[in-house]
Amino acid sequence: MDKLEERLLTRKVLVSDGATGTNLHKMGLKPGTIPEELVFDDPEKLQNLATAFVNSGSDVILTCTFGGTLIRMKDSKYFDKVKEVNLRAARIARSAAASNDALLVAGSIGPTGQIMKPYGPLLPQEAFQAYAEQALALAEGGVDFFVIETMFSLEEAISAFDAVRSVSNLPIVVSFSYDRGVRTMMGVKPAVVAKTFAEKGAAAIGANCGTTLDNMEKIIKEYSTTIPGYPIWAKPNAGLPKMDENGTAVYDITPEQMAQSALNNVSSGARIVGGCCGSTPDHIAAIARAVKS
Helix, strand or coil, X not given: CCHHHHHHHHCCCEECCCCCHHHHHHCCCCCCCCHHHHHHHCHHHHHHHHHHHHHCCCCEEECCCCCCCCCCCCCCCCHHHHHHXXXXXXHHHHHHHHHCCCCEEEEEECCCCCCECCCCCECHHHHHHHHHHHHHHHHHHCCCEEEEEEECCHHHHHHHHHHHHHHCCCCEEEXXXXXXXCCCCCCCCHXXXXXXXXXXXXXXXXXXXXXXXXXXXXXXXXXXXXXXXXXXXXXXXXXXXXXXXXXXXXXXXXXXXXXXXXXHHHHCCEEEECCCCCCCHHHHHXXXXXXXC
């Protein structure tokens, strides 16, 4: 039995962590700098953020590798160190989780940022190779499972899933981003995602980022209706960002509102809940208090 399956059997609900990028910007990450570069330039900052989520009640923390494929890092000063970036990120998260043997580390794998053929330039084999390289390094770094997250294209998500499975037998969670209400930018519906990846053997199927809390709740209900009893992952944004007078994105959903939405998603079948963009350790602490009480 793998660690994720074991935790899901012994606990009704697991709490994941919150946002990476928006919190790192608050901690001084300069605009235009990708978070993955911090594994070399400021690993302590990553360690501190992960530890803050652990202290807030997270059962799962993600690695800082959302953009850690060779395709996404092609313009980074560390483009030739993709393996080392992912290895270091996994070890940083693993170190933050060392205080509690029950904590799980998930290897974050995001989209390449390109559109796959025939709609864009990305070749399926290029995506496959990039995802396999990343997953292999994350597994070597000690992750407990993978999260293929913020996906919008069914074809790219399938390529990522197959690539990860080609190099590791660790569990895979698949999470899509629905930024057109209850559809992705490529028009993919939750029911299609649920059926596709349940058949492929995903450990859990979910949604992250997206638009409003209300829309996230609709998505989770559609997942649950389509695949009753299947583990569902839910990590909504803390609302939609608004720009302040300094050009900084501000998210106005309170920790209490996030906690209530998490409870609603749990009632609809979610087994792993957390937050995405704009969600702070305070948001996660409120979610943990609500779902674990």
